[in-house]
Amino acid sequence: MTNRKPEPDASQSPLTWTALLAHWTAVAQAAKSLPDEGDSGRLKRALPEIIGLQAVAFAMADLDRVLSHERSTAIDKASVLVRRHASAINDLWRGEPLPLAVEEVIEDARLSLRLAELAGLEWVVADEVLIAEHPAGLVAGLIAAGFRGDLYLPTPGIELFEGCPAGFVRLHGGAFPDEDFVEAVSEFLGEGVAGPERRAGLRQAYRQFDFSKGGPVRDLVAMSEDSLLSGQPLLVPAVLGGEVQRVTLPPRGPGLATPLPVEFEGPGDRPGDGA
Structure with missing residues (x-):
């Protein structure tokens, strides 16, 4: 039995929220070099928002690396980002149904927030x-x-x-x-x-x-x-x-x-x- 709280991976030093989000944003930016799928110009214009949502989702999965006193602030900032990116995507489709893959990106980001808050x-x-x-x-x-x-x-x-x-x-x-x-x-x-x-x-x-x-x-x-x-x-x-x-x-x-x-x-x- 362990009688103390588990520590984050010792190989991972604590990061500030800004550094953690920047890390995953850089990773997501690399996806721009991948071939585009589909013929929708809206999808291409939505790429920065999709990248932003993916960056938030990945960052939330690594949230235990954030300094403890920054955790609540990190979640609040991530929540604002998810709302902003999702709103921009919905504006591009102007009330039309979103492609399933785009819907999944939005839901993944929202789920990552929820899980981070409930951990x-x-x-x-x-x-x-x-x-x-x-x-x-x-x-x-x-x-x-x-x-x-x-x-x-x-x-x-x-x-x-x-x-x-x-x-x-x-x-x-x-x-x-x-x-x-x-x-x-x-x-x-x-x-x-x-x-x-x-x-x-x-x-x-x-x-x-x-x-x-x-x-x-x-x-x-x-x-x-x-x-x-x-x-x-x-x-x-x-x-x-x-x-x-x-x-x-x-x-x-x-x-x-x-x-x-x-x-x-x-x-x-x-x-x-x-x-």
């Missing part, structure tokens, strides 16, 4: 089973220490099985939490978890039931912000935006007799597909 640290169950206690003590300590982010933890008293997300913490704008906060969550979850690792958003686990078979049949893991899945969410918000949330007490009675399979909705939800 956080995730712990995963490494043992056969994990049963967490009620987090009242942990939450009280974090709030007293000034934690103002989001914290998701296992439902108290409910079994989580190997491979299932066990915890997630993030700050506003996807910034790295202080090491003390990370250590406190790691200590609460115990030795039966792996991580934390950087991930572009919360993965939720849903316990799904088939009552014709007598109860729960699997735990399905998916990106929380993109999913409307049936089942019982296994991670509960203990803190949201620095505000303490109500967490139920552990249930009474026996637990599950046998482990459930942990399955994943999509390739991006599988272990190792982090930020």
Whole structure:
């Protein structure tokens, strides 16, 4: 188990937002030498805007290299750029449908912004089973220490099985939490978890039931912000935006007799597909 926040690649020194965006802009500019596709003059005139959107998308993917105190500013500036480039492209087509490839460039840039804002640290169950206690003590300590982010933890008293997300913490704008906060969550979850690792958003686990078979049949893991899945969410918000949330007490009675399979909705939800 790792009891401190993961560091960015040691081979990559911290960069300012300006330097990072300039780097990816230079890379994107090189694409101008590639052969043009299609016969639309509008597409050619849109090339600077497309390059700008691609530069933002690539820069957002590297945002963890930005100095921590510049992260929020970087996201704000990137958001302005995406709106500006997308507006210019739409003006060129004057209300006509955009080519699919151009739409995808715009959506990729918007998605990169969203993922950068939602990024956080995730712990995963490494043992056969994990049963967490009620987090009242942990939450009280974090709030007293000034934690103002989001914290998701296992439902108290409910079994989580190997491979299932066990915890997630993030700050506003996807910034790295202080090491003390990370250590406190790691200590609460115990030795039966792996991580934390950087991930572009919360993965939720849903316990799904088939009552014709007598109860729960699997735990399905998916990106929380993109999913409307049936089942019982296994991670509960203990803190949201620095505000303490109500967490139920552990249930009474026996637990599950046998482990459930942990399955994943999509390739991006599988272990190792982090930020």
